[in-house]
Amino acid sequence: MSKLPIKKASFAASLSQSKAVKQIKINHTIGAEAEPMPRVKDYQSGKKHLHIQEKRGDIFHDCSSMHDDYICCNVKVLATVSNCPYECSYCFLQNYLTDSTLSVIGDIDAIVTEVKQKVAKEPWRLFRIGTWELGDSVALESLSGTTSELVEAVADIDNVLIELRTKSDDVASLLNLNHKGRTVVSWTVNPQEVVKREEYRTASIAERIAAMKTIVDAGYPVALHFDPMIHYPDWREGYRELLEQLFAVIPPERLTWVSIGSLRFNPEMKKIMESNYPGSHATRAEMVLGDDGKVRYIKPLRVEMYQFLYELLQRYAPEAYVYLCMERWDVWQKVLGWQPESTQHNDFLMAENLYQRFPELMSAPPLRELYESSDNL
Ligand code: SF4
Numbered sequence: 511m512s513k514l515p516i517k518k519a520s521f522a523a524s525l526s527q528s529k530a531v532k533q534i535k536i537n538h539t540i541g542a543e544a545e546p547m548p549r550v551k552d553y554q555s556g557k558k559h560l561h562i563q564e565k566r567g568d569i570f571h572d573c574s575s576m577h578d579d580y581i582c583c584n585v586k587v588l589a590t591v592s593n594c595p596y597e598c599s600y601c602f603l604q605n606y607l608t609d610s611t612l613s614v615i616g617d618i619d620a621i622v623t624e625v626k627q628k629v630a631k632e633p634w635r636l637f638r639i640g641t642w643e644l645g646d647s648v649a650l651e652s653l654s655g656t657t658s659e660l661v662e663a664v665a666d667i668d669n670v671l672i673e674l675r676t677k678s679d680d681v682a683s684l685l686n687l688n689h690k691g692r693t694v695v696s697w698t699v700n701p702q703e704v705v706k707r708e709e710y711r712t713a714s715i716a717e718r719i720a721a722m723k724t725i726v727d728a729g730y731p732v733a734l735h736f737d738p739m740i741h742y743p744d745w746r747e748g749y750r751e752l753l754e755q756l757f758a759v760i761p762p763e764r765l766t767w768v769s770i771g772s773l774r775f776n777p778e779m780k781k782i783m784e785s786n787y788p789g790s791h792a793t794r795a796e797m798v799l800g801d802d803g804k805v806r807y808i809k810p811l812r813v814e815m816y817q818f819l820y821e822l823l824q825r826y827a828p829e830a831y832v833y834l835c836m837e838r839w840d841v842w843q844k845v846l847g848w849q850p851e852s853t854q855h856n857d858f859l860m861a862e863n864l865y866q867r868f869p870e871l872m873s874a875p876p877l878r879e880l881y882e883s884s885d886n887l
Contacts, residue, residue, distance in 0.1 A: 547561045547563055547611055547613065548611060549609045549611060550609065550610045550611045551608075551609070551610060552610060553593075553603065553604045553607065553610045553786070554597070554610075554786065555610070556593050556607070556609075556610025556611050556612055557593060557594065557595055557597070557610070557612050558612070559611075559612060560612050560613070560614065560650060560653055560654070561611055561612065561613040561614075562613070562614055562615075562616040562654060562656075563613045563614070563615055563616065564615070564616070564617055564620075565615045565617050565620040565621060565624075568624060569588055569589040569590065569615065569621065569624065570586060570587075570588055570624050570625060570628050570639070571586065571587060571589070572584075572586060572587070573585050573586070573587050573640070573643065574587075574643065575835065575836055576853070577802050577836065579801050579802060579838060580802070580836050580837060580838060581833075581834070581837070581838070581839060581842060581849065581850050581852070581853055581856050582835075582836075582853040582856070583638075583769070583833050583835070583853070583856055583857065583860060584638075584853050584854065584856065584857035585638045585639070585640050585673070586628075586637055586638065586639045586640070587639065587640050587641070587642070587643040588621060588625070588639055588640070588641050588643075589615075589643050589644055590614060590615045590621060590641045590656065590657075590660070591613070591614050591615075591641065591642075591644060591645035591646070591647070591650065592607070592609075592611065592612070592613045592614075592644045592645060593607060593610050593611065593612040593613070593644070593645055594612070594644075594645040594646045594649060595612065595646070595649050595650065595711065596646060596649060596677060596709065596710070596711045596712045597710040597711050597786075597787070598677075598708060598709045598710065598712070599707075599708045599709075599710070599783055599786070599787035599790035599792050600708060600738060600740075600773055600775060600783065600790075600792050602775060602776075602779070603644065603645070604779065604782050604783070604786055605775070605776055605778065605779040605782055606644075607644070612645075612650075614650055614654045614656050615656070616654070616656055618656060618659040618660050618663055619663075621660065621663075622660070622663045622664060625639065625664065625667065625670065626667060629667060629669050629670055632669075632880075632884060633668075633669055634669075634874075634876075634877065634880050635669060635861070635876070635880065635881065635884065636669055636670075636671060636861045636864065636865075636871065636872055636876065637669055637670050637671065638671050638673055638694075638860070639670060639671070639672050639673065640672075640673040640674075640675055641657065641660070641672065641673070641674060641675075642673070642674070642675035642676075646675070646676050646677060646678060647673075647674035647675050647676050648674050648676035648678045648680060648681060648684070648695075649676060649677070649678045649680065651678075651680060651681075651683050651684070652680050652682065652683055655683065657674060657683075657684070658683050658684060658687055660672065661674075661684065661687050661689050661692075661693045662687055662688055662689070664692060664693075665688060665689055665690040665692045665693075666690070667692070668873065669872075670692060671692055671693070671694060671864075671871060672692060672693045672694070673693075673694045673695075673696055673733065674693060674694070674695050674696065675696045675697070675698060675733075675735065676695070676696070676697060676698070677697065677698050677709060677712035677713060677718065678712070678713050678718075678721070679713035679717035679718055679720060679721035680713075680721075681695070681721045681724060681725055682724075684725065684728065684730070685724060685725075685728045686728070687728075689728075689729070689730060691729065691730070691731060691868070691870060691871065692871070693730060693731075694730065694731045694732065694733050694766050695722075695725045695730045695731075695732055695733075696732060696733035696734060696735060697718050697721075697722060697732075697733075697734060697735070698735040698737065699715065699718065699734060699735070699736060699752060699756065700715075700736075700738075700739070700740060700748075700752070701715070701745070701748030701749060701751065701752050702714060702715045702716070702748075702752075703742065703744070703748055704740045704742065704748065707789065707790065707791060708740060708787075708790055708791070708792055710787070715752065715755065716755075719755055719756060719758075719759050722756075722759050722760060723759045726759070726760060726761065726764055730764075731764055731765075731766045731868065732760060732764055732765055732766065733765065733766045733767050733768065733769075734756065734760075734765065734768045734769075735768070735769045735771075735835075736749075736768065736769065736770045736771070736819055737769050737770060737771035737772075737835050738771055738772055738773040738774065739770065739771065739772050739773070739815050739816070739819065740773055740792065741772075741773075741795050741807060741811060741815065742791065745815065746818060749815075749818065749819055749822070750822065753819075753822045753823070753826055756826075757826040757827065760827075762826060762827035762828075762829060762830065763829070763867070765827050765829075765830040766830065766831070766864060766867075766868070767830060767831040767832070767833065767860060767863075768823060768827070768830050768831070768832045768833075769832075769833055769834070769835045770816050770819055770820065770832065770833070770834050770835065770845075771834065771835035771836055771837070772806055772807050772812045772815065772816075773792060773795070773797075773806065773807065774800070774804040774805065774806040774836065775804060775805060776803060776804055776805075777799065777803075777804075777805050780793050780805075795807055795811075796808060796811075802836070804836075809841065812837075812841065813841060813844050813845060816834065816841070816845040817844070817845050820832060820845055820846060829863075829867060831859070831860050831863040831864075832846065833856060833860070834846075852882070854881050854882045854884060855878070855881070855882065857881055858876055858878045858881035858882065861876035861881065862875070862876050
């Protein structure tokens, strides 16, 4: 078994640079042959050691949130990271991972080979591909360097747009890359009051916004995820201020898409959240069980919160594509005043919006009939 293409020196050098993960010890023995990666069962213990591992099997697939009862965005995911150095009280990983070892896949060539094989099957389509399914896309970057390699490696694939989704401000290693506009850097955001209480160890909102500025200056397109929106007594004022802060920095024409969703989790996760994060208020709200087996805020409250945010977004960035995550047709109708006809239609509309606003990303306009006849890969 060969060593992975990660240099030990880069770990040692970057350890002190990473504010968010400075308490994490790095296993300097890189490669499964020299020291097999342990299986860590305890979720929080697993966050303390980063392991770089080989790619085993396919890692490109549909987003696990896809569900027939909801209109989804049809993003694809690359499971390049598992577990996360941050500690959000609502994180589904605490109830999902059977192995909590913090790990990043190091062999970028193997990842890119799989991406090329998959996207070649539908060359007419723009694939949005996120690397955030089981962790944060950027939080470990100054330790691993793998995301930077991926950004440059996919920059020449014509029908790919990589999305790096983060709550980090540790973006220095992304700033001088030849990304060719094919990487969208996105932030999950909440008012600082929520960040402080529910998103433990993440960058503050002020730090995230400062990082956004540097990323915008480096020429990247950006995206925002108001997901999960969290209800608390001053939520209106909190989200209003948050949008003011964000759009003081983000030029609307560089904002690709915005997702909105609310707090949701499997019912059995409530006890785990309360045990792991006793200071959290996330489980205090009234919630109802949905058909997908998750509890969420009651519909009138979700609609009220979404409508409030959507109206603000329409003022700040009316051109950006706004979509709801894991919501039904009727909620779309109530909040946005329209609804896509299907997940495939939503995917097409996102591609059409991008083609109109970022024409350099596609060589021809997207065709609805192709998107709607697409098979899942
Ligand atoms: S940043 Fe995302 S993956 Fe990391 S702990 Fe928070 S919710 Fe979980």
